[in-house]
Amino acid sequence: MIRPVFDDPNVVSDAGLVPVLRLAESAGLHDLLDDQLGVASANATVKATSVVAGMLAGADSIDDLDVLRHGGMPRLFSGTRAPSTLGTFLRSFTHGHVQQLDAIGGDLLAGLTGRVPGLIAGGEAADGFACIDVDDTIGEVHGYAKQAAAYGYSGVRGLNIQLASISTPLAAPVIARARLRKGSTASAKGAGRLLAQAIGTARAAGVTGQILCRADSAYYGWAFVGTAIRKRAWFSVTARMTKTVTAAITSIDPGAWKAIEYPNAMWEEAEQRWVSDAEVAEVPFVAFTARRKSQQVRCRLIVRRVKRLQPLASDGIEQGELFATYRHHAFITNSGFAMVEADRRHREHAIVEQVIAELKDNALAHLPSGKYTANAAWVSCAMIAFNLARAAAVAAGLAKARWASLRRKIIHVAARIASTSRRLDLHLPTHWPWAQSWQTLHAVATGPPPTSTT
Template sequence: MKPSHAVRAVFDDPNLVSAAGLVPALRLAGAAGLEDLLEQRLSVGSPNATTKATCVVAGMLAGADSIEDLDLLRHGGMARLFEGVRAPSTLGTFLRSFTHGHVQQLDAVNGRLLAGLSTQVPGLLPGGGCAAGMAFIDLDDTIREVHGYAKQAAAYGYTRQRGLNVQLATVSTPLAAPVIARARLRRGNTASAAGAGRMLAQAIVTARAAGVRSQVLCRADSAYYGWALVGTALRHDAWFSVTARMDPKVTAAIASIAEDAWHPIQYTHAVFDHQEQRWISDAEVAEIDFVAFTGRRKAEHVPCRLVVRRVRRLGPSGHGNDQGELFASYRHHAFITNSTLDTVAADARHRDHAIVEQVIAELKDGPLAHLPSGHYAANAAWVACAVIAFNTARATAAAADLAKARWASLRKKIINVPARIAASGRRLILHLPVHWPWAQHWQTLHAAATGPPRPLTT
């Protein structure tokens, strides 16, 4: 395949657009109540705030990762397809007019929009509405590195990089890719677990509003090992699964586990022995009763299970000979939980916490590739808009029968589809590429965005 020699490029067609998928995507968000929610709840002192916020979200859906990139909304026939397209300079001024309170208003809009999207697209969180099922809320944070000295609140965090900290909580089910329940921007040197209790409480309320009726399992890594997260989960009748810090008490508990209590599990390079009906694996799990947070007052002691996975070391431990060290032959990974899952299932569900890393990667590959402003509140508003865009993209993918497509794939297959605009009988017609590989998915999305919600099929 090579380009033809008889090609001459001229940018002169006013009826072409490069992101025709924004039409059904924004229509879907509108049907879920995006414009109404912004109109009712966003009180930022800027004219046409609803229109400007929608422009930012639309630009992010199409791949914008900076304020300058929002100019991609002003090409070809976009003004014929959408009303109220604004210039990047106008949108930058709009973001800089935000305060912390206005950012919280956007957070509230996202929570209610997620409920609307789950109603409009029943396949967004399949299985969550079943009381016998399970839903997962995962908490994590990441450092978004920044450069230059003009970024407010930038500091050196746990990655030893100068940046800002983004904390988020995702909601997923065994059948659904995650959506973001809550997210917030914080100073770069903020401790990971700061505000974890409030974040989890808001995430659980948001998940319930989005139709989650099943048992909720809250998962987090060792940075969140503390009473704030676990106590919030208990108050909301949720299960918790939190990686334990290897302090002396946890280490002593692991050492007290009997050798015959360990069970091989399906793990990397594991082989199942059909004759003996067991796994031949370098990883084993066991559990022991445990009381967490005994350093706090007695009412905050948490009786629970300590589930431990041990993995055989593949090389020298580097800490002396194996005979002289307690854990030299194995690496141990422990977590506390109050779930009723058996040991093997509890370990497998806890390892699935890594799904939140996929969300972080998608955000960094999209709108959070940069934090575009020097103003902290403007960057916080940018993060809030990115969350709205992410959830809209996830609903768009579910409505297009591409439920587990990543954001980059969705942009390639559905959003960034070129089209030519024509008019007939006072209606606009989008002429899309013939033989487009995902044409059927595009049409499925358009039908879902323009018609009544489709029933959930199982």
């Protein structure tokens, strides 16, 4: 027989918060909050850190932040606050305070890359390469108490979340900037400013190599492309099927199409070529010809075409090549990649969907307040928590672990607190499968900063 008794004041269920929050402190989070956050609330640094810590432990609502107040947690972290206090704190934010918190998140990323150099691996070298992906999503809400909620492009009532992520071929994405907007806001609104801030954040975080800015057709416009050009970055943006784009595709010579080496493509020895339903071609292009001449962009139009599934004829036989049609996917770019490589890099823009999925599976499963600015502050805290989780995973030697995996392997491990000679000892489970990763993270978080190699 098992008899549960909730009576141990020295047990904690989220011992992994100890090294993760120590990593945040050593990367400068507390100093940034002290210096830059001007919200009119006592102990704002402690409260903001509490919100981030709750998110790291899996909180997706204000009530869930109570996970920080159990067992021996007050002995590990001083200043934890009740959910009602944290809710009042979030509701005290103004638009300006939210912008301050967003900037703090960007500055913290630079501190995290200093503590965990592999966070943006591959972008720090002069010949390195990094991608900035911009996208937005709708956070669905229910009821009519949410300020600024509206029906957007998805037909779902909610609030619009726009973000920019940074990734490299060697490193998983982190978030450079994230902001909450009215539900009916057009995707591309504010894209130029967001991209400029994201590029600045990437440079501050140590990206010295070439930056490629990617986006889907919602961002096909001068605001996004012009910002990339001004910041000396490459762009790769899905083109809308306008008359000029369609005409350019039509002008492509039939012999210019080249088969893509897709995973399921087959090499035909007789013809010495890859046989695939996907092919690419490119043509010189001038984008935004309706704008003044200084804003018309000479670039490359790269087109990928995929053969449509052929319907059967009335006699059950597949129709011949005469009736073959294609789906065309075009994008504009000024990158120096070869055509096939440029197409592959552009398709990797889908990595930003991984970031959105992780956020919605964690802190952004809900937008918890009825007040718009409180929800905007919640989004900024979620960005900070996401980057902390990514940095902790890299530091723990679990670079490929997503946020949910980090919680399961590192954060959600129970421990018992014991006092020994004015020191607190955390007694963790024996044979914990990821004990070495936990200790590695703790060593990075509490040790001296790594020696700079520059």
